[in-house]
Amino acid sequence: MSCRIGMDVGGTNVVTGLFDSEGRLLRRSKVRTIKLSSCELIQQLAGQCKEILAAEGVRESELEAVGIGLPGFIQSESGVVSSANLPFNDVPVATRLQQLLGVPVAVENDVKMVVYGEYLHGAGKGYSHVLGLTIGTGMASAWVSDGRLHEGAGGLAGEIGHISFPDISYMCGCGMKGCLETVASTAGIARQARDGLKAGWVGLLAERFPPEIRDELTSHDVWQAYLDGDAFAGQVFQRTANWLSRVLVPSIALLSPDVIIVGGGVAAAGDIFFDSLRSYVSASLHPLYRERLRIVPPSLGDDGGLYGSAEFALKSRKIGLRI
Amino acid sequence: MSCRIGMDVGGTNVVTGLFDSEGRLLRRSKVRTIKLSSCELIQQLAGQCKEILAAEGVRESELEAVGIGLPGFIQSESGVVSSANLPFNDVPVATRLQQLLGVPVAVENDVKMVVYGEYLHGAGKGYSHVLGLTIGTGMASAWVSDGRLHEGAGGLAGEIGHISFPDISYMCGCGMKGCLETVASTAGIARQARDGLKAGWVGLLAERFPPEIRDELTSHDVWQAYLDGDAFAGQVFQRTANWLSRVLVPSIALLSPDVIIVGGGVAAAGDIFFDSLRSYVSASLHPLYRERLRIVPPSLGDDGGLYGSAEFALKSRKIGLRI
Known part of the structure; x- marks a missing residue:
């Protein structure tokens, strides 16, 4: 064998x-x-x-x-x-x-x-054009079309986390300012929440993380607060979906994927993230794309x-x- | 034969x-x-x-x-x-x-x-991954990778002109509001200039197009005014390059093209458009992409x-x- x-x-x-x-x-x-x-x-x-x-x-x-x-x-x-x-x-x-x-x-x-694994055996199985993204510790993408995993010039395709936006003010580990990954990642979720608390958010997160322990707050704490009913925590996931849609919308019009698979720690937040993402993406796309839009989590765990x-x-x- | x-x-x-x-x-x-x-x-x-x-x-x-x-x-x-x-x-x-x-x-x-023609015999010749865009009467893209012209699901790849942005207020012929094509096209150039004149721009364009003939203004007139030294006219092309960069930057990170070919009536404006486009795109990309970035006009006329x-x-x- x-x-x-x-x-x-x-x-x-x-x-x-x-x-x-x-x-x-x-x-x-x-x-x-x-x-x-x-x-x-x-x-x-x-x-x-x-x-x-x-x-x-x-x-x-x-x-x-x-x-x-x-x-x-x-x-x-x-x-x-x-x-x-x-x-x-x-x-x-x-x-x-x-x-x-x-x-x-x-x-x-x-x-x-x-x-590539999801394309072969998971949520992308049976489709010709599969766009996949991970939004977890970092943020990156991969594109499989007609069985080929796309590498791009210099093997550089997929570093979508390091696109810089003028309205993001955080410094990124890569040396640039305003990278998407600084807000759309597990660290970015925690960062958005900490900054929200500094700006005066009230509610569960504020009660659980007074200033002296605020730096210990993680993306998981934001998710837990959302599950427990904290409105601000929910907004962090919605805002993150909105950031991601800035990259996803042009990508869909450019390539017309059959399916978009979004995985990683942030996507694990589930409906609050996916529903927001689908809604933001739909609002910006021509009906022809909207009708066939499938944005799903990975299925291979x-x-x-x-x-x-x-x-x-x-x-x-x-x-x-x-x- | x-x-x-x-x-x-x-x-x-x-x-x-x-x-x-x-x-x-x-x-x-x-x-x-x-x-x-x-x-x-x-x-x-x-x-x-x-x-x-x-x-x-x-x-x-x-x-x-x-x-x-x-x-x-x-x-x-x-x-x-x-x-x-x-x-x-x-x-x-x-x-x-x-x-x-x-x-x-x-x-x-x-x-x-x-x-596809530019990929085979023109500005894309010799490259593996070629992204091409036309920004003229309309706006669309095409992606050729390893000799294959990409169609996408439903043959829908490339309709980048019909991405809608919340800060664009014009209605598009496609029925959506805020499509990129309503500002980034020859009609979009004229529209931006007419709205600028309404808002009080002074200079050559204002002298040449008083309110009673303002509707006759075309993208070619804006270009001519720019060539003759009108600062506002130049800004229209710069702003249009900025709009286009919103789609181009995610596309580059997603696919890492060897070369990007931008043609059509708006791109025919030449340096004022291309220099602005390269500058906006560079500012938003990781240095790894920046170093290999080639944004060029078509070479087959x-x-x-x-x-x-x-x-x-x-x-x-x-x-x-x-x-």
């Missing part, structure tokens, strides 16, 4: 999925990765692959390919990675891991891998990136990329 | 181009089309094809395919056309013309054909649509579309 592995590498955890030749998920495992060096992390990734094969009783010779999704900028031709959240700075992750495992390894941006990277590895291997 | 024909069908003229098997333009002709019925226009298109073959001394049996670019909404699978500027309302233009000519006929939106539609016809024929 031939098999492949998909890995979702984050700043805190590595999740590994073993798939059979039909693309069925046989087994998944999860380990913590914090405070490892570049070498240690690559060793750990190789170790995870070997462990999951052993646990499932699969010989290493049956492994066809490994795919890895991780946050950061990936030079797609070479698999060289630079990431703010991982110990990789111009590290040829694909080549190193390939040497350790003896099989082709493909490395791609994690958001692209999640969206946390496994989208595993499915996507495992399949992407196989596809890259077949067309001779990254080997 | 096998040959193909590309046609650019507008509300006023039909331009026809005859190409040899190497894609070289052998001959072009132009006729007026106004006030023809649907049947008459289709007859005229067939007649134009036969005439240009005869004029070049090419036998009709050597004609391989005909491609047509025209303004309007085209159901790309069937070649059925609905157009506000032509006498076509759900007319199967491709099928009818095919019956008259006995060769495969492909029909597509004119902006898509211009951009009025022939982009001929090149594009002739090649598109051949490609559609080969892959079995529309025949």
